[in-house]
Amino acid sequence: MSFLEIENLLVKAGDKTLLSNISVRMEKGEVLGLIGESGAGKSTLGLASIGFLRPGCRVASGEVRLMGQSLLAMSQEELRQLRQRKVAYVAQSAAAAFNPFYRLEDQVTELRALQKQVSRPERRDIACSLFERLQLPDPEKFCRKYPHQVSGGQLQRAMIAMALLNDPELIVFDEPTTALDVTTQMEVLRVIRHVISEQQCAAIYVSHDLAVISQISDRIVVLRNGEIVEQDETRRIIEQPAQDYTRALVAHRKVGEFAGQPPEANxxxxxxxxxxxxxxxxxxxxxxxxxxxxxxxxxxxxxxxxxxxxxxxxxxxxxxxxxxxxxxxxxxxxxxxxxxxxxxxxxxxxxxxxxxxxxxxxxxxxxxxxxxxxxxxxxxxxxxxxxxxxxxxxxxxxxxxxxxxxxxxxxxxxxxxxxxxxxxxxxxxxxxxxxxxxxxxxxxxxxxxxxxxxxxxxxxxxxxxxxxxxxxxxxxxxxxxxxxxxxxxxxxxxxxxxxxxxxxxxxxxxxxxxxxxxxxxxxxxxx
Amino acid sequence: MRHPLLSFVIQRAGSGLISLVVVSVLVFVGTAMLPGDAAQAILGQDATPQALSELRQELGLNDPLFLRYWNWVAGALQGDMGMSFSSKRPVVEVLIPRLTNSMILALSAAAIALPLAIGLGIIAALNRESLLDRMISMVSMWLVSIPAFLSGYILINIFSTRLGWFPGLAIIRSSATLADWANALALPVATLVFITIAHTMRLTRTAILSVMASDYILMAEIKGLSPRRIVLKHALPNALSPILSISMLTIASLMVGVVVVEAVFSYTGMGKLMVDAVAYRDLPLVQACGVCFSLVFILFNFAADFLSILVNPRLREPKA
Known part of the structure; x- marks a missing residue:
């Protein structure tokens, strides 16, 4: 039995097919990369792995088993409990995914406050130690800030902190660096890499950027139009892509296509x-x-x-x-x-x-x-x-x-x-x-x-x-x-x-x- | 740097003051342009031209408009808004009890209508497109579609004439106890609730639904929070701005714009006072009512904007 098993998954929204014929397995401690263009179904698949479907979507057939339990057989309440305790999600735009109304400490520790009686000072301590783990400057002050008061890279790290709150078994990273500048992306990638190895958890990393995904993941699943094009160990996908589509993705970064000297003109x-x-x-x-x-x-x-x-x-x-x-x-x-x-x-x-x-x-x-x-x-x-x-x-x-x-x-x-x-x-x-x-x-x-x-x-x-x-x-x-x-x-x-x-x-x-x-x-x- | 909230208060207080000055000029010039004047009103139609001109001289009505306005404003600032012609008493003395009555009626109606409307709006948003949602929408639209004079009389017919539960006339004696007040106000308040509930309810519903489409709501769902907590803790606070705005404007319009309801129930409020003042050409009273109405609106508008900022951390907390 694998850590995560997805078999012949078919997800629809109305008459539209979002995912079809998806079969993926991953083991504990593994990082799985999902790559594809927008609309390929990457996020839908990432979310389905933690038992969440966007409003209007439904699973038409197939099976998703996480740690031996069928997610599709669970009640809404059981799924909520699972998402509160065992899995976590890091969204693409932290600026949009944090509620502008609350201070960071309150949002990051919200789940802890739900589960048992935790006093406010305790919550602040928890938030501070998480922020410290993610090397955010001056955690004491950072706790008290509202989302609009910190930079994009810091906010993305705060979101990763929120994901780590309950020591999840599986974290889904959904394009966590896409909205960031390259130098900021580097910082966040470093944190993610660090977190995954320290936490010993499994991770699903969703991205449209092959370079980023090849650095983070052990295995890559290439998605297109809701179907799997190919999946394999990362080096094999990068070095010997088997499908034309994957070859095009790998090739598109090659230099020399638009060769030419700058013209001598005024x-x-x-x-x-x-x-x-x-x-x-x-x-x-x-x-x-x-x-x-x-x-x-x-x-x-x-x-x-x-x-x-x-x-x-x-x-x-x-x-x-x-x-x-x-x-x-x-x-x-x-x-x-x-x-x-x-x-x-x-x-x-x-x-x-x-x-x-x-x-x-x-x-x-x-x-x-x-x-x-x-x-x-x-x-x-x-x-x-x-x-x-x-x-x-x-x-x-x-x-x-x-x-x-x-x-x-x-x-x-x-x-x-x-x-x-x-x-x-x-x-x-x-x-x-x-x-x-x-x-x-x-x-x-x-x-x-x-x-x-x-x-x-x-x-x-x-x-x-x-x-x-x-x-x-x-x-x-x-x-x-x-x-x-x-x-x-x-x-x-x-x-x-x-x-x-x-x-x-x-x-x-x-x-x-x-x-x-x-x-x-x-x-x-x-x- | 100055705190954004403080600069806002200063700025809005300034622009509120300017609005008030403009309105007072409009009210003063407007009433001065009405046919007939104070002398005519005091002496009546049969007055001789000589008596009229003497009284005008005495009242200062021959002074230039600007000077009269100045004297009026100077008086108003000292709490003297002139004498009411019809009652022969100082305007302020006539106005204050009426304003108090209007405030009592408006605030009682708001105290019931706003929580009810906001609650129904939340319920409708939570159960979007369900039968319940449609029922709430439909019933509140019916209620707002019935003109106030009609729903007022229907209520009187049922609850006063037939059942005899409440009085049909909301007449308050000076010795009234709290229970007397409640009894007298029941039907006018119900009428006002009917005409105000739909707007606030629908706006609350829309505001919550638009917030519900945000990424942070999706995030809250993914975190495994219950639908109840998502709406109350994550959506509602972010929808507060528009809800507070319409609430304040509702209270303001309840205070100044309920002439019809006051007439139906013979309630002695501001609306009825102004209508009577116009009918009797009681110009000082008309002017005072006009300024008072605009003051209420300016204050509540200010409150609406102020509260909107107070509940929005992005505006309240400086960025850096």
Whole structure:
């Protein structure tokens, strides 16, 4: 008998099948990695392993046995008792998963207070010792804080502390580092690794990031559309994937796909000594930046480093406090309201979340027609021809022109956003984290599309990202920002091969890889 | 840095004061524009033009509007809002007992309606889409759809005329005991409960349901907490802001906006006072009522915002 046995599990929500034909076994002390794209059913499977189904879901057939007990045969009350005492869950976004109304100590020790009479000072002691275990600074003070008063990485560690409260036999980690910056991710990964080995418990680690999962888990289950593609020991999956899908997942990080030297061209856009801020906060200081025709410049940094602020100012959405932005040597108006239509046309902006950037009540046709009418003065048949050509260019079926955004997938929506920018025939495309909301393989296809368009049209791209892997594969040159200042810039090759600054080195070292022992090396280097 | 709560109080007290000044100007100018004036009202239709102009001189009615407003405000600040024409007594003396009566009626109605509505809202949210949920929604919508004068008379017909349990007129004598008060107020309070319960109930239900969709509620379920604890300890506190807001506004509107109910039960409250004052052209009383109404609204609005901040740690506790 294994620690966890899942047999032929079929989970449905209404008529929709979320998981089918799932059979997984895991032993005590083992770490099982679940990988797949969004909608693959990873979280559903992780939650089902601890006897929880999201509202509206049901198990149609199959069996889930944890420590010899069938979870499906248990009553709601028995399941609640199990989840209170034996298993635990660490959610993706700690910021959303903590109740904003209560102090951290109260939430972390809530279950203890339910089970027996524990006085408040005792609860505080329990919380403090948990926070201390997770190396949170000043546990006494940390206890008293509300969730909004601590950083994302600290909150994620507090959530792990909450999971450890009752010494669980099984912990499900559901994308626990996805919302974090790479250096913060590193800290949290270290804690998770430490906790798992110290606790001697079993863990299920859910992620869409193959590199992270390969460092943490003993075995990997690859999921796609609610079914298991393959499952095996981690090294085998990474080194000899048996299925095409797994091969694509493993391969997508390879460097060299978008080879090319930065073009020898004059800068189209040049920003000089930009100082930027909102209200009383100065966010960016003394930034110099150039983008040439046909060049892809990656602007890299962690959240809060000021990347998007720089982009907004180049687009004219945030007038600089000091410094100038010029195009082909001519100074541009600070505010987009004072820029001529032709200048506006030349600088186009693609946002991170296509969901938010597209009006849900406008068809694709309406969305794409706007820039064509405004900038190119097209109408009638020539407008329709241009619309069709645009759809072909971004590799979308022309039938989608009359759909609403709600009927499109995430990747399709981002393609529509790209088409909308292309419609203006820009010289410069500002891409603000355009692939970070997308799955690895969809991200790849969007990068390929951008690459092809950039080659064909000789557009300059300012590519804002926190993802170093993408930067390395995609950009000609790279600008690294930390806390509103540029710490290093140069050709991608040079910066990655020989980083000069400590911050760059730390950033590069924190980017997970699938190499065996990478995490151990990093952890060893830290100590 | 100043505590966010303190800056809020200062800011809102300032803007409340500005609103009050604007309203007082509007009320004063508005009543000054009404046909007829105090002299006319005092002397009646048959007064000679000479008598009128003498009285106007004496009352200062020929002064510029600005000066009259200034004198009025200066008086009001010292607790003198002029003489009521109709009763020949100081306005404040007329107003205070009526305001007290209105407050008693409104607060009694709120004390029953709000807990009932919030409780029903929670029950409805807990049993979403069930028969119980629909029944609660349906009955409260019926009650709010019946105009107050109709439900008032229906209640009088049943509980006063036929059963004789409660008096049909809510007349309070000065010697009234607590039991007399309760007896007299039963039917008007019931009528007010009917017309206010639906909004608060539905808002509570919606607020709780929207909180129930949050990740932290899912987390609470995964932690194995009971549905009861999840709703009461995890959802309700986060739904308090909108619930408190509507509760405060409900109390405010109960205090100033229940003219119809006061008329049905011949209850001597503020609403009836103002209607009578307008009918008798008792301008000082109309002005005082207007300012008093707006003061009630400003205070309760302030209370609503203040409480919303107090129950939201994200606004109450400084970030760093």
């Amino acid at each position: 800068a189209v856009i040049e920003a000089r000594s930009l100082d930027l801020g909102y209200g009383a906060n100065k966010v960016v200081s003394n930034v110099d930046l150039q983008i040439a025709c046909g060049e892809i410049v990656a602007l890299v940094g962690e959240s809060g480093s000021g990347k998007t602020t720089v982009a907004r100012s180049i687009a004219g959405l945030l007038p600089p406090r000091a410094g100038t932005i010029s195009m082909n040597g001519k100074k541009l108006a600070d505010n987009i309201d004072h820029r001529a239509d032709d200048i506006r046309r030349r600088i186009q902006f693609i946002h991170q979340l296509p969901d938010v950037a597209l009006n849900p009540r406008q068809t694709v046709r309406t969305a794409l027609s706007r820039p064509l009418r405004k900038f190119l003065k097209l109408s009638g048949p020539s407008l329709q021809d241009r619309l069709n050509a645009l759809m072909d260019e971004v590799e979308l079926s022309r039938e989608l022109l009359d759909r609403y955004p709600g009927a499109l997938s995430g990747g399709q929506k981002q393609r529509v956003c790209i088409a909308r920018c292309l419609a203006a025939e820009p010289d410069i495309l500002i891409c603000d984290e355009v692939t970070s909301a997308l799955d690895a393989l969809v991200e790849d296809s969007i990068l390929k599309l951008l690459w092809r368009l950039q080659q064909q049209r000789d557009i300059g791209i300012l590519f804002i990202t926190h993802n170093l892997g993408v930067t390395r594969r995609f950009a000609h040159s790279v600008v690294i920002m930390e806390r509103g200042k540029i710490v290093e810039q140069g050709s991608t090759e040079d910066v990655f091969a020989d980083p000069k600054q400590d911050y760059t080195k730390r950033l590069l070292a924190s980017e997970p890889t699938t190499r065996r022992g990478w995490l151990d090396d990093q952890l060893a280097a830290k100590v």
